[in-house]
Amino acid sequence: MINNARIKKLSIKQEKKRQALLESAIKVFSEKGFHEARISEIAHEAGVADGTTYLYFKNKDDLLIKAVEDLFERKLQEMERHISQEKTGRDKLLRFAEEHITIFTEDPKVVRFLGVELRQSKEFYKKYPDFKPLRHYMKFLQEICEEAIAEGSIRAIDSKALSYIVYGTVNFVITEWAVQEQSFSLTEVKNYVEDILRYGLIVRKEE
Amino acid sequence: MINNARIKKLSIKQEKKRQALLESAIKVFSEKGFHEARISEIAHEAGVADGTTYLYFKNKDDLLIKAVEDLFERKLQEMERHISQEKTGRDKLLRFAEEHITIFTEDPKVVRFLGVELRQSKEFYKKYPDFKPLRHYMKFLQEICEEAIAEGSIRAIDSKALSYIVYGTVNFVITEWAVQEQSFSLTEVKNYVEDILRYGLIVRKEE
Amino acid sequence: MINNARIKKLSIKQEKKRQALLESAIKVFSEKGFHEARISEIAHEAGVADGTTYLYFKNKDDLLIKAVEDLFERKLQEMERHISQEKTGRDKLLRFAEEHITIFTEDPKVVRFLGVELRQSKEFYKKYPDFKPLRHYMKFLQEICEEAIAEGSIRAIDSKALSYIVYGTVNFVITEWAVQEQSFSLTEVKNYVEDILRYGLIVRKEE
């Protein structure tokens, strides 16, 4: 075993293998789902032998966890790059919703994977209590919410609840869109979402 | 084979067995996930022998499908009872969000199941193109949206998109709540959701 | 249990059921082979419930044994009727070969069954040492051989060996014909067989 716990440094060549495995894992998990994905297919896709997978990851579960964490890490970096262009918390929040949709709809298969496979059974979470791949991503969103509330640009509701609401809304929309094989116009729905977040549903008489 | 295609009527006793199987299926699928659920456990839980399961359902897939459809049918009936108490489309819509949360949070495990297992791999949907358990439920929600739009009480956006947004928001919230083992107050979040749906996020100067 | 050991007499009605089971057993065993034949199909074909089969036969093995014995008994009676028309042992022997082919080719499926399924594994014969369905049939053939030898019409070779040779030849031919889905003309081959039995293969100079 080289480095299951990532204690030792990997050589450049090894790091490339590890990365190839992470990427083919996302690819195959996304296409087949966790249980239908075969280690042999992931390994083959990454250009290594089956057994090599176990030099870099403890087992299939571990590969899933590491692949998802890696993916979210990369997506978070993308997101941070975009958000940093906005000045106010309010703009950041609206930009977040927009970019989240853009980022994740680049590959519908990955969206389905994240929306579905990610949520393993309770047994899975019990087995791996540290597996919280959304953690950093949600934390970033929550901070944006706090900023927007602080500047008074959005109404002052609990920032954690708000981050769930924002994430949940956009995420369900894109997951449904992905699961349903893109049967409706995402752009249109995206506009509706933004609209509702802005103004709410209710028509007010005074307007 | 008794009645795989449900052509013949089942005796009272048999109907009870079928129902027991459907319920233990939901229970075990919810706890373990589809792939980790064992037919033997479901059968045992229902108090019948393994083989008996196959007198009532064609196979494991069929059991999943029938269990989910049965569950949604019952939940929809509950929902319809509640909604019928409201007069306007607007009130019906807000009541829907509230009741959806109430109904499904009675059993967190079921929520996780519906939010996650339901979205099997695309292969599963290809194999069973008629499996659309949300269909009636979403249709009901969409009709409420249309009613509310027609009466002019909410802003006129596409009713299908709107139904996704409403369902998605509340469903993510309860799923996350269920997956995270109820780590936050659902009641509180429920209020926030309703609030945002009503008034939107943005603080407007003129208010 | 009514009468597994056939100790008690069966009523007319019961005897009819037993016979129906024997006949549908031959039919289904012939079509599907022993292992692919389903008790439920045999029972249904005979117009009785699955469980009823076990009132008349100890188990599936027993049903096979009884069905084959019954079939051979009936075929032997047919054969005896035909043979009794011939006067000499020699004519009886040649008639036997001819009638055997005729009798058994009435239903190719039954032939295949007798040529194949009849010969269970050694384990089967160990389990049922009394299962010798050919016994009476072969004994009858052997007696004809003895008669023909006694009258000096055929060359004096061991009658038991001879009966095997005659039976084996015609039986392989019809089995092969049945297995190959009647791909060659049985009548033609029948003539060849008779011809060889009469004159042998070898062309003799003095002829």
Added chain:
Amino acid sequence: MINNARIKKLSIKQEKKRQALLESAIKVFSEKGFHEARISEIAHEAGVADGTTYLYFKNKDDLLIKAVEDLFERKLQEMERHISQEKTGRDKLLRFAEEHITIFTEDPKVVRFLGVELRQSKEFYKKYPDFKPLRHYMKFLQEICEEAIAEGSIRAIDSKALSYIVYGTVNFVITEWAVQEQSFSLTEVKNYVEDILRYGLIVRKEE
């Protein structure tokens, strides 16, 4: 999967494993019959794990097919070696009958297997239309018949029919001998068979 389709060459070690599996397959199939034979027993007998069987053969059916083909291939080679010692078609034909009996009676279990299991249900042949293990063997016999007919040493009857008759006769005799646990002297019967093939049954007056 190593090599189901036998595209790649197997190492010496692997070829030995494959051969061991083929041989234990013949052994166990012969003793138990196809349906009663257990993959686990075959694998154990060959000294490998159950799963290993599936590295070399697609499934149980495939193992049967490959084992029988392999067996016949080897038996045909043996036969060809013997037959090549004879000069005339007539001698070859008589030698064939003799050697067939000798070759196959080396192991009575194998005889039963070939005489019985080989003739699976029609369903099996429909599933594997290319499975004709007797093909080469019968073709070889037919060619000998043709040679003998051509040289005028045996009477001119249809060579295909003749090959069936010769094969059928000797094969039934040895199968019966095998099934009956060698209850009669095969050597004696062998002589009778040869005698009948030579001279026929009928005593002719002019002789």
Added chain:
DNA sequence: AATGAATGAGCCTTCATTCAT
């Protein structure tokens, strides 16, 4: 006696994981 729903033992096959090379 007849029924047929219920039983549960039993096996082929897959595939994550190991380990000799």
Added chain:
DNA sequence: GATGAATGAAGGCTCATTCAT
């Protein structure tokens, strides 16, 4: 370190047989 052949545990499903009605 890398390989990939070998392992063997595990489970969905069938169907002969039983037994309550």
